[in-house]
Amino acid sequence: MPIATPPENELARLRLLRSLNILDTPPEESFDRIVRIVAELTKVPTALVSLVDADRQWFKAKVGLDACETPRDVAFCAHALHEPEILIIEDASKDERFADNPLVVGDPKVRFYAGVPLRNAEGLTLGTLCAIDYQPKTLNASVILAFKDLARVLERELLQRSAAVDSKQVWDQEREAKQLSESRFRLIFDEAPTGKAIVDLDGQFIEVNAKLCEITGYPAHQLTQMTFRHITHNDDLAQDLSLLKALLDGTRRSYQLDKRYVCSDGSLIWVQVNVALVRDAAGRPLHYIAVVIDISERKRAEALVYDYQHHLESKVERRTEELARSMDALQTITDNLPVLIAQVDQELRYVFNNDVYRQVFGIDPRALKGKRIADVLSDELFAELEPYFIRALKGERGTCDNVRYTASQNRVWSATYIPDIRNGVVNGFFIMSQDVTERRLFERSLIDQAMRDPLTQLPNRRALDQELAALLAQQDRKPFAVFFLDLDGFKLINDLNRP
Structure with a gap:
């Protein structure tokens, strides 16, 4: 079993430890409170404030242990004196330094140990604040950080004691x-x-x-x-x-x-x-x-941290202002486009609407934010468009060319649903809806001109061919008949009246 070597400043360390007049003193609440917090923080049965003397470690405060001290040769804390920040042994039975330690192979069968060295301002290590468990264990980064912070509080307690001892020494010397x-x-x-x-x-x-x-x-x-x-x-x-x-x-x-x-x-x-x-x-x-x-170096470090934090806060404020300006510009642009534009989240709630919604639905677009689409559209229209919403939330783009938002307005809209994909995740979708009423009327006019006789306004040969092709293409069509009617002399009348 390797025995920890004494630190290079062992004599000065022992002089400081004994000058504090803390060894073999009764329990004190300020120390007991720390070990109780450590035990709760790390979820271990045993926590100690261990002061390492010449040939022993003595416990100023303890939770979950009856002994007041142990020999220094077997003490985990003697090894922790050499650590700059913290010594963590997750499973002592698998660590070659401690596998054959009497405290590991015998009672109390220590498995987990974590110890933070306690140092004074001159770097002399007096002992450790440690946590012990009898099962293997790991600590996450936040717990380790809090553990170290508690050790710093304990160091402050020892430093105050040291300062008080210094003051008392000066007083004694004066007397x-x-x-x-x-x-x-x-x-x-x-x-x-x-x-x-x-x-x-x-x-x-x-x-x-x-x-x-x-x-x-x-x-x-x-x-x-x-x-x-x-x-x-x-x-x-x-x-x-x-x-x-x-x-x-x-x-x-x-x-x-x-x-x-x-x-x-x-x-x-x-x-x-x-x-x-x-x-x-x-x-x-x-x-x-x-x-x-x-403590000027410490204050300079604190000032640097404060300045950096203030710099970050300023950047966030500037970025927030830029985003606000961008949103205002976006609202202005979209409000002046002849297109119905909206953004919808994953719960089918409106996130953004342009001013065209006021013209179509008679609702202030700002009042729509947070409202569900189902509460704005009619039940029939929502049921008709819901499949497009579902496809958009799956990341598929879709277009519905025959949307009628209100029965009172005989207008036809073509709505495109574009998924809002960021970092590979669908966050909702955008709605781009354009009024195609005039275009549909024009298309219908062109079809009528192509399919009707200009003199009689009856369907022409092309319309007949189209209807027959549609009937023949039906999978489950029923039998049908075609009748021909011959009008004698109609061609002459047709030719005479043709422009």
Whole structure:
């Protein structure tokens, strides 16, 4: 069974872990709440906040497990310390790193494990937020993302504890300064990787370390002549003062605030400030301890995300306006065409109608949107046209040449039904209907001229041939007879009266 090697920063990691004074402490709701959420989110019986000590992993919070700790040699979390984001073992019995692990081959027979490393701002890994199941399992991308977000919340809890420990250490050092040498105090205070300051009750800096000078761009001798108001952006000052008042009132023990500092060159920098109030043994306020972290990179990233989102929203708005203009133009064009035009969805409801519908049906085309075709056409006409609708919804184009929309208007229409196919899917169909009444009358006139004698207006020889051909073409025709009538002298009369 492979044993996880310690991280390269193992000594610094252990120092930080033990400085938090969190090992072997009683349960806390802020941690217990996280593991309950993880267990529900990932649908596992066991979830843990595991802190990896030198030779053990100890559980600060747990769901579904009685043990308080396990040896580090068998701990899955010891392997997770090396992962940049998350370690997921879908089936430990098939993973060569864990197949012979005592926790896999024996009770509790672990199969699934997912652990997100918990790190501080300097990248030191304290442990993991993990989920365990005794059956193989997979997590989808959204659950993994939420799992990581919960780990970040937990890191914030540990970071606040770390900041509080830092503040307490500074406070303890100040209280012991009477006994310790000034050089030792300076070493602890000045060499810290975060900005630190002791601030009096009026807001003036009493002591500042090198990191705070680096963040603000001011040398120490200038900062100690200034108050925090001088370097705090005006828009952030009111909230800062309100939180300080809460410290003095005793309604808060500490606070954390993201705000902007005005640097020596006039530029702005985003910082996270953790502030605690130091009181004497009698409870009287003495001064503030401030721990300052540069978060300008994080804010720049957030600004980029915001700008990109705003850019997308602007594009959507512009596109919406363009579509609206296009629809207006389309409505204007179609309203002025002598053609009945409509768009129908898959449920045979009107999506679009041009103004010709007002002329034919006497209905405002805007009132037709969403109405079913069956509610607009007569029952007889709907039954006649329904087969064309069905064919169009199947992706077939069809034309009906003899449509009479209203009985009161003796008009004949030729309607074409065109499928609306997008990405291979039929979303409905378009109706293009043209008034062919005049054309039909003209065609009928031509037929009459061809089939009737101009003098007598009786059917001629061509009409007779056509009728006979039609009768002979019938499959189930009945017997019929043809009678001939000879009119003596009719040819002379016909010739004399022919123009």
